[in-house]
Amino acid sequence: MTTVVLAVVGLIVGALLGFLIVRIAMNDKLKSSTEQAARLVEDAQGKAESIKKDTLMEAKDEVYKMRQEAQAEAKERERDLKAMENRILQREESADRRVQSLDDREHKLSSMQGQIESRERHLTEREKEIDATLERVAGLTAEDAKQELLDTVRDEVTLEEANILRESEERVRAEADKKSREILSVAIQRVAADHTAETTVSTVHIPSDDIKGRIIGREGRNIRQFEQLTGINMIIDDTPETVVLSSFDPVRREIGRITLENLIADGRIHPARIEEMFHKAEKLVNERIQEAGEQAAFDVGIHDLHPELVKTLGRLRYRTSYGQNVLNHSVEVASLAGVMASELGLDPRQAKRAGLLHDIGKAIDHEVEGSHAVIGADLCRRYGESPAIVHAIEAHHADVEPTTVVAFLVQAADAVSASRPGARRESVEGYIKRLEKLESIANAHPGVVNTYAMQAGREVRVMVEPESVSDADAVVLAHDIAQEIEQGMEYPGQIKVLVIRESRAMDIAK
DSSP, X not given: OHHHHXXXXXXXXXXXXHHHHHHHHHHHHHHHHHHHHHHHHHHHHHHHXXXXXHHHHHHHHHHHHHHHHHHHHHHHHXXXXXXXXXXXXXXXXXXXXXXXXXXHHXXXXXXXXXXXXXXXXXXXXXXXXXXXXXXXXXXXXXXHHHHHHHHHHHHHHHHHHHHHHHHHHHHHHHHHHHHHHHHHHHHHHHOOOOOOOOOSEEEEEOSOTHHHHHHHOGGGHXXXXXXXXXXXXXXXXXXXXXXXXXXXXXXXXXXXXXXXXXXXXXXXXXXXXXXXXXXXXXXXXXXHHHHHHHHHHHHHTOOOOOHHHHXXXXXXXXXXXXXXXXXXXXXXXXXXHHHHHHHTTSOHHHHHHHHHHTTGGGGTTTTSOSOHHHHHHHHHHHTTOOHHHHHHHHHTTTSSOOOSHHHHHHHHHHHHHHHSTTSOOOOHHXXXXXHHHHHHHHHTSTTEEEEEEEGGGTEEEEEEOTTTOOHHHHHHHHHHHHHHHHHHOOOSSOOEEEEEEOOOOOOXXX
């Protein structure tokens, strides 16, 4: 019995123990499953977050790409719209231009139509006038009809004369101007000369004003000796460190200048020393004159001039005309005349010789009475120059009528050299008188209202009354004024005469 009880108790205890063991095992397994489930949930949540982030990034990239594509497409459309807008504007401008052109054509057609209508009215009135004239002539006497016919023919001849004169002058002027421009342009391009303005006084710089007293000398004996030897006037005033030498003879003035400069440099100023220095300066200037004459002849290629002509030519180095050095002017005239002669197919040597000697009379015109052209011609004739050269010299200022081509070339070359800008200076009084004379010549003609000298006297504009001066009369008037200017005035270059005939009609819209 006890054994059974014990066995039963043992079974019960074993069952309890087994139950407890199973319960504990189940609790551990449940706890492990819970932890594993928690880990799985946590892993799933992490993966879900990662997937969510990746998805958001992909979505953002896709949105950015779509936005970029949309912006590019918008810009492309904007460019297309601008191009289309430009094409539309260009078409509008083209259409506006066409409209403007059509308006202009319409205006011209209207104007032409008006002119045609006016012309038709004028012709109709003219026909009526002719009919009336014929009717009136039919009742005139033979003498009256003859006189009226002569008046009509005279008017027609005047018009025909003006037309012929205009056509012939335009044709001759065009041909002559073209040829002369070619010759002068070639000549001027091949000749270059410097122009220097000189005066009738020379200034000598002195180291200090104390020397002025020594130059004057005791009781003025030094200055008297200086002026007596040189033949020039010495002016000593309050101008600081300056002495002025005045004389119309440029050679004497140059000798005086060198004499005074040498005296100042030497320091010994007394009558005997002045005379010694004067003779040295005179010798030096004479040598320079000889060298200048020889150099000028050499420059233009003339080697057989008489020694006296060479010496006289050298004196022109110290001679000026309107501020232009006469020796440089003579060399330039010789070169210009030679080039123009070559262009015309002539021998340039004779033209150069005449051009070089044309102003040689200016070297002695203060010693001999008469025109420098006549004086120079007589001098060259005396020293064996040919008649053609003498004639060209004598005729270059129209003292005699030029009859040879060389004479005309020297005249032209002289005018070109003298009228070149900067070559000469003209006094204000002479300039004003020349302009006044130009205007007075034109104003003397009937029908002239006003005359204006333009461009420093190289153009004259003549305003005429349109009622009293016709177009044909204007042509004849311009020709007559030009002829009077050529015959009654001396001037460099050319003077253009322009006759202006103008009609104006005015009204006021109120």
